[in-house]
Amino acid sequence: MPNKLLKQALSGQNPARMWRDHDLKDSYDVVIIGGGAHGLACAYYLARHHGLTNVAVLEKRYIGSGGSGRNTTIIRSNYLTPEGVRFYDESVKLYEQMSAEFDFNVMFSRRGHLTLAHTDGAVRTMRRRAEVNQLQGVDSRLIWPEEIKRLCPPIDVSDHPRYPILGALYHPPGGIIRHDAVVWGYAHHADRLGVHIHQLTEVTGIAVQGERVTGVQTNRGFIKTGVVLNATAGWCTTIADMAGVKLPITTFPLQACVTEPLKPFLDVIIVSGSLHVYVSQSDRGELVMGASVDPFASYSMNGSLAFVENLAGHMLELFPGLRHVRVLRQWAGLCDMTPDFSPVMGVTPVAGFLVDVGWGTWGFKASPVSGKRMAELIATGRTPDLIHPFRLSRFYENDLVGEKGAASVGH
Amino acid sequence: MIQVECPNCGLRNASEFRYGGEVNPRPPQPLAIGDAEWTDYIYMRRNAAGVQTEWWYHRNGCGTWFLAERDTKTNAVVRTYLWGK
Numbered sequence: 144m145p146n147k148l149l150k151q152a153l154s155g156q157n158p159a160r161m162w163r164d165h166d167l168k169d170s171y172d173v174v175i176i177g178g179g180a181h182g183l184a185c186a187y188y189l190a191r192h193h194g195l196t197n198v199a200v201l202e203k204r205y206i207g208s209g210g211s212g213r214n215t216t217i218i219r220s221n222y223l224t225p226e227g228v229r230f231y232d233e234s235v236k237l238y239e240q241m242s243a244e245f246d247f248n249v250m251f252s253r254r255g256h257l258t259l260a261h262t263d264g265a266v267r268t269m270r271r272r273a274e275v276n277q278l279q280g281v282d283s284r285l286i287w288p289e290e291i292k293r294l295c296p297p298i299d300v301s302d303h304p305r306y307p308i309l310g311a312l313y314h315p316p317g318g319i320i321r322h323d324a325v326v327w328g329y330a331h332h333a334d335r336l337g338v339h340i341h342q343l344t345e346v347t348g349i350a351v352q353g354e355r356v357t358g359v360q361t362n363r364g365f366i367k368t369g370v371v372l373n374a375t376a377g378w379c380t381t382i383a384d385m386a387g388v389k390l391p392i393t394t395f396p397l398q399a400c401v402t403e404p405l406k407p408f409l410d411v412i413i414v415s416g417s418l419h420v421y422v423s424q425s426d427r428g429e430l431v432m433g434a435s436v437d438p439f440a441s442y443s444m445n446g447s448l449a450f451v452e453n454l455a456g457h458m459l460e461l462f463p464g465l466r467h468v469r470v471l472r473q474w475a476g477l478c479d480m481t482p483d484f485s486p487v488m489g490v491t492p493v494a495g496f497l498v499d500v501g502w503g504t505w506g507f508k509a510s511p512v513s514g515k516r517m518a519e520l521i522a523t524g525r526t527p528d529l530i531h532p533f534r535l536s537r538f539y540e541n542d543l544v545g546e547k548g549a550a551s552v553g554h
Numbered sequence: 555m556i557q558v559e560c561p562n563c564g565l566r567n568a569s570e571f572r573y574g575g576e577v578n579p580r581p582p583q584p585l586a587i588g589d590a591e592w593t594d595y596i597y598m599r600r601n602a603a604g605v606q607t608e609w610w611y612h613r614n615g616c617g618t619w620f621l622a623e624r625d626t627k628t629n630a631v632v633r634t635y636l637w638g639k
Contacts, residue, residue: 380601391597439573442603442627449555449569482597538597539590
């Protein structure tokens, strides 16, 4: 890397673009709507694993401008159901290899992930998650305040807070990553393999004839295609409406914030469902913090003071020493929440219209595996076993995958 | 924080209320429809990006459930009213 930098500096030329702009073609084999980590990952794996390169990724703004650039970058697989654990575990493994695969540093940092329990009920859930995880070969175990304090010295494990810490689910493989780099890595390699990435390209309609997709209308013209993937997260129902497909999804904003940079003091990820917070320290030293979704459905990404006040109060219960630390900025992203807190992936009643949606508050960590498996589905026409539990028809078959206890905080 | 006008108590902070979701009328003939229609009623949502009619509950106030028309893109509340009015 240093040699590359030096060469670049002395050559006086601008570096090559990581991805290029193209004219919109009249037709593509596959059109992916949504230029986030999910859509770009799917395009990359279609080209890399299946040789499908006549693929367009349509993004109405700039790539990574949605949930991919707004999440709190936590990666883990300590879920509640065997289906969920197996699925997210493949994702963690793909993330671990990503820098090597891309020859590009995505700054994956394995931290260890602690989900705190403040009630007997929560301890019971953590015990169950630990058992389910271990049965799937995932490293998770229940630990007690003494070990929590050893792993995370600044945390208050005394009985002084309103909700003292009773135990935690410890998941050593949990980590954080640079989310923008993941988007750029997928975009760069998809581009080099022949995928067209079209930014500032908004889908305004989907052509369906006889229950089959025939094309996509955009603000830059019409594209003929037989396969459309909806990977638009918070906006997914607006796209599905265009194809006449109903989804069990409601869009809620989720807010997050960072503090001013501090010296490194927190090398684990701390999550508390009861206190509705999660926090990790970035490589820059900022504390990256998030909470539960906003209390009412909305497509607005405005932040609120109520969110910061609540979050700060709960953070101080865990880390009283942070009382003089200032919040640097806050933002919001949109979450496509499903009734069972699991995603919706696969085919729909409209042939050729596929969905990779319902990613709520658990989407970023699944980008590699959902991209890889959706690409497999598109290329082979067969739903991979790993994502079969998350099909849209599960709602009509009463076969839900209940992940409420492990997928997010605050309920 | 947005404010919502309770039909009884007037304009209050949204934190006083509980959001009850988009209006989702029960099937008019519950016994006549099949499982698929019931699934649509229970799980499928319009999730409108624009003005939608929704339920709100004045939890820290008069305890009344009422309807609101709110633009989900801007959170602007167009109007609120009691059911049946």
